[in-house]
Amino acid sequence: MSLRLNQLVLIALSLVVFIMSPMVFAHGMSEAEKQAIIEGGNLSYLWLGATHMLSGYDHLAFVFGIVFLLRSFTDIAKYITAFTVGHSVTLIFATYQAIQINYYLIDAIIALSVCYIAFANLDGFQRLLGVHAPNMLLMVTVLGLIHGFGLSSRLQELPLQADSLLLNIVTFNIGIELGQLIALGVMLVLLNLVRHRAPFQAFAKLTNAGLVVFGGLLCLMQLHSYSHAEEQKQEVTVTEISAVVSQTASAWQDSLVIIIPAQGYKEYKLLQGKDKPLEYEWVSDGPLYFDFHGEPAGDTTGFFQSYEIGTDNKASGAVRTPFAGTHGWYWKNTGENPVTITLNFRGEYLLMQ
Numbered sequence: 001m002s003l004r005l006n007q008l009v010l011i012a013l014s015l016v017v018f019i020m021s022p023m024v025f026a027h028g029m030s031e032a033e034k035q036a037i038i039e040g041g042n043l044s045y046l047w048l049g050a051t052h053m054l055s056g057y058d059h060l061a062f063v064f065g066i067v068f069l070l071r072s073f074t075d076i077a078k079y080i081t082a083f084t085v086g087h088s089v090t091l092i093f094a095t096y097q098a099i100q101i102n103y104y105l106i107d108a109i110i111a112l113s114v115c116y117i118a119f120a121n122l123d124g125f126q127r128l129l130g131v132h133a134p135n136m137l138l139m140v141t142v143l144g145l146i147h148g149f150g151l152s153s154r155l156q157e158l159p160l161q162a163d164s165l166l167l168n169i170v171t172f173n174i175g176i177e178l179g180q181l182i183a184l185g186v187m188l189v190l191l192n193l194v195r196h197r198a199p200f201q202a203f204a205k206l207t208n209a210g211l212v213v214f215g216g217l218l219c220l221m222q223l224h225s226y227s228h229a230e231e232q233k234q235e236v237t238v239t240e241i242s243a244v245v246s247q248t249a250s251a252w253q254d255s256l257v258i259i260i261p262a263q264g265y266k267e268y269k270l271l272q273g274k275d276k277p278l279e280y281e282w283v284s285d286g287p288l289y290f291d292f293h294g295e296p297a298g299d300t301t302g303f304f305q306s307y308e309i310g311t312d313n314k315a316s317g318a319v320r321t322p323f324a325g326t327h328g329w330y331w332k333n334t335g336e337n338p339v340t341i342t343l344n345f346r347g348e349y350l351l352m353q
Helices: 003-024 031-040 043-054 055-066 073-095 103-121 123-127 137-157 160-196 200-232 238-251
Strands: 254-260 265-273 277-294 305-320 325-332 339-345
Touching: 003 305, 031 043, 043 160, 055 103, 055 137, 055 160, 055 200, 073 137, 073 160, 103 123, 103 137, 103 160, 103 200, 137 160, 160 200, 254 265, 254 325, 265 339
Parallel strands: none
Antiparallel strands: 254 339, 265 325, 277 305, 277 325, 277 339
16 A cells, blocks of 8 residues: 555544544433523534534444545535535524424434535535436535434424524524534635645545445434333333332322323412412423423413523422412423323412412
8 A cells, every 4th residue: 555545544543533432422412501591692603503513423434435536626615615504404493483393313313414525525426326416506405404304303392482482593503503603614724735635536525435334323323222222111001100109109198190291281289378488399201391480379470480491310409488379380391202291299279270
C-alpha cells in the first residue's frame, strides 16, 4: 500500500470516527438533560439544538453524503440550503402543531435516506436500475422534510410551554443550524484533503458503499426497537391495581393508581382551603415530566402556582396551601409505552375525582 493510499485510509477513518462516534450516546435526551433545559430558560434550547445535531449520527451521515461529490461553494450552499429549509419547515410546523410520529419509525426512514444519498453518489440508478436518478435538489429537500419530523420528535420530549412555544422552537432550530455548520466545516476540510489525490475514486466508492450498509443496518436497528417497544406495551390489570392499592392504603389517607398513556398526559386535583396541609408521595414505572401546582378558587386569569417541577419517576414532600382552590399534579408521558403511577397522600382536602 502506497504512502498516499495510507494517508487516504487514515483520513477515511477520521471521517468515520467523526460521524459514528456520537452513536455511543442515546439519540434522545436523558432525564438530567431535560431538567437542565427546564431550569435553563430559552437559551438552553440553542445549546440543545447544536448538541443534538452534533450527536445526530444519522443526520450527519446524510449531510456527509450530500456534500461528498460537490466541489463548488455554490453547489454546496445550494444543497445544504435545500436540506436546511426542508428540515426547518417540518421541525417548526410539527412541533408547533404537536404532530408526533413514532420516533423509531421516523428514524428508520431517516436511515434509509442515508442509503438513498449514498446510492445516488454511486450512480446506482443508472448503473443498476437503468433509469435516471430523480432530481437531487428536489430529493434533498423532500428528505430534509422527513429529517425535520425526527428532530421535532426529540424536541417534543420536553415539556414545552405554550406561552413561549414558538420562541423555544425557533431557538432550537437555530441551534440545529449552528451544529450543522460546525459539522459541515469539519467534513469539508477532511474531504478537501483527499479530493485531489489519485485513489479518490476508489475511496469514494468504498465510502459511499459503507454509507449504504450503515444506513441499512441502522434502519434494521430502529425497526427492531420499534417492534420491541410495541411488545412491551401493556395495560395494568384491575387485579394488579387492587394489589398495589391494598399494599399502600394502610399507610396513607388515600391511595390510587393512575395510568398515563404513551405520548399522553393526565391531571389529578384535590380541593383544599387556605393554609391546609398536604403530604404526598408518588412513584411510576417510567420517567415523566411533572408539575405539582395549585390554582386559586374563582380565578379567571389562568394563574397557577407551581410547587415542584421536574422529570423523574418519583416525588414526595409536603406543602401547606397558600390559597383556597385546587391543588394537584400534571404528568406528561413523552415515551412510547404507558406509564403507571402509584399516588399516596394525606391531609385536609376533598377528593375531586
